[in-house]
Amino acid sequence: MRNAGAITGATLTAATLLATVVCAAGIDPQNSPQIGRGRYLTVVGDCAGCHTLPGSGKDFAGGRAIETPFGTLLGANITPDPDTGIGAWTDDEFVNALTKGTGRNGTHLYPAMPYTYLTKVSRDDALAIRAYLNTVPAVHNAVRANQLPFPFNIRASLTGWDALFFKPGTFHPVAGKSAEWNRGAYLAEGLAHCGMCHTPKNTLGGDKADEKLQGYALEGWFAPNITNDKRVGVGGWSVDEIAAYLKTGHNRTSAASGPMSEMVTLSTSQMTEADLHAIAIYIKDQPGPAPKAPPTADAAVMRMGKSIYADECSACHGSDGKGTTAMFPAINGAAVVQQADASSLMRVVLRGARSAGTAGAPTAPAMPAFGWLLSDDQVAAVLTYARNAWGNAAPPVSAGDVTKARKDLVERSD
Amino acid sequence: MALCIAPALARAATIKGGLPWFPGAGDPPTPVRPGPWLFFTADEAAAVEALVDRLIPADELTPGGKDVGCAVFIDRQLAGPQGRYEARYMSGPFQTGTKQQGDQSPLTASQHYRQALAALDRACRDKYGDKAFAQLADAQKDQVITGLEKGSFKLDGAESSEFFKLLLKDTQNGFFADPIYGANKDMAAWKMIGFPGTHYDYRDWVERHNQRVTLPTVSMTSHPDWSQ
């Protein structure tokens, strides 16, 4: 709605609100329970993770760079600004964006907007989110979301992509599973879109449906396998330990760092115990891959790695690799150490990492950077050792892997 | 690989909302590299090498002070902020005080060495038939050093025992410092006394009373047991 002259931003917002009240059924700007529910749901969905530029102080105003295998997109402005945000959208347009992947006037959204998952969100929940977003300060911020190189910048191609990889439709509870399991499934497969990061993708960027939640490399990290596999998934954790990890960023054996650390602080640490418990129950019921015997590690490399580990790692992680609960992650038996893809490990050793700080676990201990001290050979050896000592078993890391990781990391600012 | 503390935190910063973090942040020490003298002239270096070789003579316990790197250590220190006393309060007025009031000299360490080594050279040539310190026989060198220590071997333009104290401290500090700083080559000094180096976890040893620790000797950047 463009208005010349003296109408101020505040008046415009009010006018927009009135407009939406007139258009919509189902949203009442005075319905504070709906708005509160909507706010909670944006936390569950971690909308801020893509739609808020960190440090800007302008919630949901877009502009954050989202890295995809095809190039960079920018998160859209979803504040109620009528010109550059979604203030002028109808509720149906909003619900369709979430559940059908279509923008205004039927434009295709890129699946970086996780509509393949959000399609499961109920209309009620989608409207609650809209009701909440209507109340955040409108920010005038024009975002050109499509930063992809040719030919990916041609949205029309997405019709074909959708045909292959998008199954629209709301969530249907699975018969025979508990109400809690179904709540967990509704959240994990829908709004919380866990598979967006944790499910491997094919070359076209679609989920590999038969490898659900078995890990995926993105942004220079490897989001690990979170199936119930005992060695490489969360099979070694109880339901409570999964919930504790999501709530505080730490548990007996693990510490969230990197993108998961942000996810925990922005999203899961603020979710209810009941919802976290439900997600944990669902996750524990996801089967892992058929076990594969990895190659045995070279004895000389293991000797070298063991010496390095003793001098540089054991003072925190323990000579037995068991770490300290909620403080130094365990390496002995840790799934995250035994992923096929060692990107996260190399990254953390080379440049360090800070773990999540939450209300439940504020300490946020950090790994120091070892990239200055250890050669590529030495990083490879100590990681191979970590991945194969104490009963761990995972493919070795080569010096070449580390050289490549070091080079890749130069480009990354975080 | 150059690392620096993120500029925002190295200068006046406002910190709120969480613990600051930058990847690869840190300030590890810069290793001393072998090469030409950075501070000493060739003559000064010859004198210092000869001095440290008597302060720490070669024997079955360790190589001499020269071979173990003490002169290199001192050279690199004097060439940098330590030699320039950048951390010290070097404003005047400079007055002589009591022993309890500490060093009140306006000279930095580098200036002190330069003056004292020149004076030492003059004094040696005067007393020993135009020979520089490095050209003296070992017994004569020891005589000179003892004279500096006691203050009886006078230096014109420097105070003998003050210079001796400075030189001895620097030589012994280098001898026992981490080899990254240029001396204590191959951790010879640490091996001599039985100090196993920069290990950080002795939990397995704290209650093994009266037992020799059998860990390999390691330093910050030297871990011979790491090689395949």
Added chain:
Amino acid sequence: MAQKLPAKDVVIVGLGWTGSILSYELADAGLDVIAIERGPWRDTATSFPISYAQDELRYRIQHDMFLRPAQMTVTFRNKPSETALPVRHLGAFMLGNGVGGGGLHWNAETWRFLPSDFVLRSHLTERYGANFLPADMTVQDWGITWDEIEPHYDTFEYLCGTSGTAGNLKGKIQDGGNPFEGARSRPYPTPAQKQPFSHTLYAKAARELGYKPFPQPSGNLSQPYTNPLGVTLGQCTYCGYCEWFGCANYSKASPQTTILPALLRKPNFEARTECEVTRINLDRSGKRATGVTFVDTSGNEFEQPADLVILCAFQLFNVQLLLMSGIGQPYDPNTGQGQIGRNFTHQTMSGVIGFFDKDKFNFNPFVASGAIGMCIDEFNGDNFDHGPLGFVGGGYLGQVQTNGRPIETTPLPPGTPAWGAKWKQALRDNYLSAVTATSGVHGSMYSYRDNYFDLDPTYKDRFGRPLLRMTMDFHDNELKMSAYLTDKFAEIVQKMGAKQVVKHVRKGPYDVTQYQTSHLCGGAIMGGDPKSSAINKYLQSWDVPNLFVQGATAFPQNAGYNPTGTVGALAYWSAAAIRSQYLKNPGPLVHA
């Protein structure tokens, strides 16, 4: 022209132990808090990680993490008749700089004072008569009782996770602890650390001599611990790079490992680092602080207005800021008038080196932590009869050997040359088998008329402001005490089986080049009467009621213990008074 910043409820000068405690307590009370710290941000993984924290040359010898005298120092003289000269290179005490302050690189020896320490003048007068004390000794009662401060010792110990064995639980003496300690309400939060060989051998010898040894209370934790703020510490690994160094594995109690992670989550708290407060500003009446002025590294001046000013800048700089801001009356040793700058005390340290047969004894001195130790308290405070001895005061006697770092651990039998082949052999023969306990006697220092601070007339800092001038010397009382205590200590080390024990008794004059702990105390002491103290029992300035002065500045005299436990306890006691009384009714909390 100073740029005026938006007002805050509280401005805190310095972000070390007391700055962190007060920041947390007042942010928790809902106030808008800003802390201004002269030095840089410091944190474990980025400032002292395990890959290079173990650098004796850099951190111990070259003082890398400490305040550089080029930035700020003091001048020193023994007697008022002398000219004070700058401390151009730190020696007798080390000054922290940066977030965490001294709490980052301390030993973490976490003691409580004795109940009698807080009522020292009354106690000594009652027992020995007023004439027993030297005429120029100016010790005083603190204006606070054991019962008032005990819960706050408890709070500080549970913040830190202090490892120890209780000696007196609610009046009942406990085996294995310090039988002389004041009654405590609870045991220590974690058990005592394991002790290496020389420490256990010392304890055995002490027991044989009839003493009751106990483990030194340690802020290097014996096991992982989560404190009431939810912050977790790890287990100490006896690395031997503790005091003077940062801890690389989160196992030494410091503001970083106990408070800052929780404090920085509070949206109503912010810190400014590398900004130096140059003045506390007062209104025209001179009775109310309006905030502080500070300078950033570019030389830009800022004014930070606040309703409440808390001075947490370490003892020396608290005194300097009070003097430079014109708060209170400067002390004049000739007239005895004025409260700001008087009753300056340090510590009276001494000890021995014990040489043992190298073929029978291997002490592995490098296996240690900063607060490891076995101690006896029979000769501390007034735990023994001073009547026949002709002095007052005392200290704990402990085998508290905290490291075997090679540059500083050079046990040489008397007569060994300082260099050459024999020097090398002597080190080779004695390094592993000597007990280098030159700080084994941790003696008190009581206060005197002529040990004090004022502003130097000649030497200036980089802003042109006068340096603080320190006038300090030992008195006969302390030197007599040192000789007596050192003899007792030597007996125990001899009983351990030493073949030779060399005493290192403290001798005068006070030497500003020899390290004697950083336990500087006094200068703005607490008390019940504004005529004889600068701050009241809650650490509130008598002169400026919206100013509180934390730290060991408050101590009227120093006891025979490390002071940080008491500094922490007083901070919590003061914070509690601010929260429960001052905030509800700002103004003087004590009407004299």
